[in-house]
Amino acid sequence: MLSSLQDKDQKTISILSQYFAQTLKQASNHDSKALTSSLQAILSSTISKEIENNQDKMVDALYPILGGMVSKYVTQAIKKLMEGINTQIEQGLSLKYYKRKAKALFTGVSEAQLMLEEASDAHILAMYVLQKDSALLIAQAQLEESTIGDPHMVASMASAIKDFINDWVSSSEESKEVQIMSYGNITLYIESAGSVYLIAFLDAEPDYEIREEINSFFASLVRRYSTFFQAFDGDDSAQEVEDISTEMSVYLNNQASLDTINIQQASSRKYGLWLIGIAIVTYMGWSGYKKFELYQIEQQILEQTGYAVKLKNKKDQIYLLGEVKTFEDDKKIRDIIEKSTNIEINNQLRMKLPDIYRIIHHQSDTIQNRITKLEAQMQRSQEKVIQKLHFKEFIIAKIDKLFEKQQGVVVRKDGSLDFSDLKLFNTGTVILNEQDKNTIKKVFKEYVGLLLGDEEIRPFIKQIILEGHTDSIGRAVTNKKLSLSRAQMVKEYILSLNLPKEYNLEHLLLTQGAGSQELIFTNGIENKEASRRIKIKFVLNKQLLLQNIGKIRQRDD
Amino acid sequence: MIRKKILLIGDFNVGKTSLIRRYVDNTFDDKYLTTIGVKISKKLVEVDGEECELLIWDIEGATELKKIPLAYMKGASGAIFVGDVARMETIEHIDKHIRTFLESNPNSKYVIAYNKADMLSDAQLETFECGEKTFFTSAKENLNVDEMFKKLTSEMLT
Numbered sequence: 001m002l003s004s005l006q007d008k009d010q011k012t013i014s015i016l017s018q019y020f021a022q023t024l025k026q027a028s029n030h031d032s033k034a035l036t037s038s039l040q041a042i043l044s045s046t047i048s049k050e051i052e053n054n055q056d057k058m059v060d061a062l063y064p065i066l067g068g069m070v071s072k073y074v075t076q077a078i079k080k081l082m083e084g085i086n087t088q089i090e091q092g093l094s095l096k097y098y099k100r101k102a103k104a105l106f107t108g109v110s111e112a113q114l115m116l117e118e119a120s121d122a123h124i125l126a127m128y129v130l131q132k133d134s135a136l137l138i139a140q141a142q143l144e145e146s147t148i149g150d151p152h153m154v155a156s157m158a159s160a161i162k163d164f165i166n167d168w169v170s171s172s173e174e175s176k177e178v179q180i181m182s183y184g185n186i187t188l189y190i191e192s193a194g195s196v197y198l199i200a201f202l203d204a205e206p207d208y209e210i211r212e213e214i215n216s217f218f219a220s221l222v223r224r225y226s227t228f229f230q231a232f233d234g235d236d237s238a239q240e241v242e243d244i245s246t247e248m249s250v251y252l253n254n255q256a257s258l259d260t261i262n263i264q265q266a267s268s269r270k271y272g273l274w275l276i277g278i279a280i281v282t283y284m285g286w287s288g289y290k291k292f293e294l295y296q297i298e299q300q301i302l303e304q305t306g307y308a309v310k311l312k313n314k315k316d317q318i319y320l321l322g323e324v325k326t327f328e329d330d331k332k333i334r335d336i337i338e339k340s341t342n343i344e345i346n347n348q349l350r351m352k353l354p355d356i357y358r359i360i361h362h363q364s365d366t367i368q369n370r371i372t373k374l375e376a377q378m379q380r381s382q383e384k385v386i387q388k389l390h391f392k393e394f395i396i397a398k399i400d401k402l403f404e405k406q407q408g409v410v411v412r413k414d415g416s417l418d419f420s421d422l423k424l425f426n427t428g429t430v431i432l433n434e435q436d437k438n439t440i441k442k443v444f445k446e447y448v449g450l451l452l453g454d455e456e457i458r459p460f461i462k463q464i465i466l467e468g469h470t471d472s473i474g475r476a477v478t479n480k481k482l483s484l485s486r487a488q489m490v491k492e493y494i495l496s497l498n499l500p501k502e503y504n505l506e507h508l509l510l511t512q513g514a515g516s517q518e519l520i521f522t523n524g525i526e527n528k529e530a531s532r533r534i535k536i537k538f539v540l541n542k543q544l545l546l547q548n549i550g551k552i553r554q555r556d557d
Numbered sequence: 558m559i560r561k562k563i564l565l566i567g568d569f570n571v572g573k574t575s576l577i578r579r580y581v582d583n584t585f586d587d588k589y590l591t592t593i594g595v596k597i598s599k600k601l602v603e604v605d606g607e608e609c610e611l612l613i614w615d616i617e618g619a620t621e622l623k624k625i626p627l628a629y630m631k632g633a634s635g636a637i638f639v640g641d642v643a644r645m646e647t648i649e650h651i652d653k654h655i656r657t658f659l660e661s662n663p664n665s666k667y668v669i670a671y672n673k674a675d676m677l678s679d680a681q682l683e684t685f686e687c688g689e690k691t692f693f694t695s696a697k698e699n700l701n702v703d704e705m706f707k708k709l710t711s712e713m714l715t
Contacts, residue, residue: 133632
């Protein structure tokens with residue numbers, strides 16, 4: 001009967017309905033089971049039909065109830081999950097585990113709660129309520145500090161993105177809706193109810209607590225404004241829009257204040273503990289860092305020297321422990337440490353006695369060898385200095401030795417060669433005969449060969465002088481000119497000889513005329529033939545000699 | 558303030574986005590068109606002293622293989638159906654788009670834009686069948702764009 005009533009027109013239903021209450025009461029007293037069964041069939045059919053025809057209306061009506069029920073079941077499920085987490089953390093062993101345990105002990109918050117908190121700490125920045133189909137924004141509220149652009153466009157775009165994802169996902173998974181969208185620091189949490197969406201903008205992904213809070217608030221809005229939501233035609237001048245916006249704004253500000261209070265309370269309670277904790281962690285960190293630094297230095301020493309020494313930091317000193325075989329190794333190790341750190345080194349490195357004796361003997365031999373070498377070096381230097389100090393005598397001795405058997409040439413005390421025995425020139429003339437020329441040629445070659453061919457002597461020869469002489473006959477001025485002419489004539493002859501160019505004779509050779517100032521006497525009487533002659537002399541570069549002596553001394557020092 | 562959701566619907570490359578670019582106050586980047594297939598823009602229109610803010614959903618052009626997502630059509634108070642006068646098939650498809658739209662939004666209003674009108678001569682344009690809801694438009698020449706949006710807004714507010 002009840003089933004057939006569904007198909008009747010409205011008027012018939014109205015007339016018949018008034019008799020139903022009484023009939024149902026009687027039926028209930030008579031056979032309650034049969035009545036329940038009959039009503040179940042008709043009610044199920046009616047609800048199904050209503051859902052089919054007015055899905056959004058039904059959802060709006062049921063959401064506040066179903067939303068609460070869902071929340072309750074979700075909460076229970078989460079509690080079970082938390083128990084599971086608690087069991088897991090009981091079994092787990094990690095630094096994070098102890099940290100969390102300590103935090104739970106100090107704050108009184110369960111470890112599972114803390115684990116979930118670790119995953120999320122989101123704050124609501126703004127909330128939108130928008131019509132599901134048109135995506136038109138019905139009401140919105142946002143915290144002052146949030147900077148979301150044009151709310152109407154953002155709401156539409158968010159809805160479009162949600163629809164796009166829903167369309168795409170629906171091909172693989174049915175009855176699913178996008179609830180979370182994240183981009184950078186912003187997360188959109190979207191809750192759907194009948195004809196409206198609620199979008200919450202958060203600064204992180206919301207955890208179950210925040211979602212439950214938002215859903216609860218949203219359910220209260222839907223419960224009170226469902227009719228308005230369904231009838232909303234885009235006109236936001238309605239009083240309801242203002243009311244909803246105000247409610248949302250109050251809710252947002254309350255949430256923000258609550259967050260601040262929670263943070264402040266937690267901060268004040270935990271301040272002392274955190275301070276101690278930070279101090280301990282800092283000390284441990286610093287200590288760990290120092291140990292790591294020393295470990296790195298130990299590794300460097302091992303790589304570079306092969307010694308596995310141990311470093312310990314104690315009282316602002318690095319204690320260097322271990323064993324080495326040589327002092328050089330000891331120094332190398334200390335150098336490596338000094339390059340890596342400024343901390344003072346307390347060297348406790350050991351060395352075996354036989355190694356020390358071996359090193360001492362080795363060092364002793366080395367030192368003795370070096371002393372011997374130094375003595376020899378000093379001896380050579382002394383000789384060189386003495387030689388340089390008596391350089392002229394040294395050269396004269398060589399000249400003496402070279403020409404001691406040479407006929408027609410006398411080596412004077414100043415090292416000059418005197419050709420007086422050759423009787424070179426007739427009175428008043430500058431002409432040399434061929435035989436004399438040959439003698440001069442031979443003697444000169446040997447003379448300059450000694451002075452300029454010896455690398456030890458050559459650098460210090462400043463000049464080679466050809467000095468002309470006359471006898472006492474004639475005026476002094478005339479004799480002066482004549483003697484110079486004789487010297488120049490000899491110079492021309494010498495330069496015409498094929499002597500080595502490296503001697504640079506053109507620059508070294510000078511001519512002088514001594515006139516009759518240095519006559520030759522034999523038994524007290526002037527030997528005029530002998531007086532008419534030339535002499536060859538050398539001049540040393542004294543300045544260069546002195547410099548050379550200075551350098552030798554510097555080397556010795 | 559009254560706000561309305563309106564759609565721009567038409568085949569691929571008929572000039573929908575150009576029409577919007579000519580008209581709107583504020584818009585999202587064009588990249589959304591190629592990513593999620595829709596771009597939302599905003600325009601404040603005044604008709605007979607009454608202001609209405611249009612939230613214009615520029616929907617990516619339909620092709621044989623790619624249909625317009627029905628979710629985007631829902632809740633629209635109006636629509637502009639756009640065709641390209643130089644491509645007759647796009648004009649012919651408008652009827653089909655209108656039918657699809659009205660299935661989701663039976664009480665909604667619409668206008669038709671025969672776009673790129675600057676490409677044809679007056680004589681050529683006379684060959685098109687036009688009603689009071691039809692506008693020859695050109696984003697390039699700014700022809701009838703304002704008028705068309707105002708007409709649609711007026712229809713929606715009635």
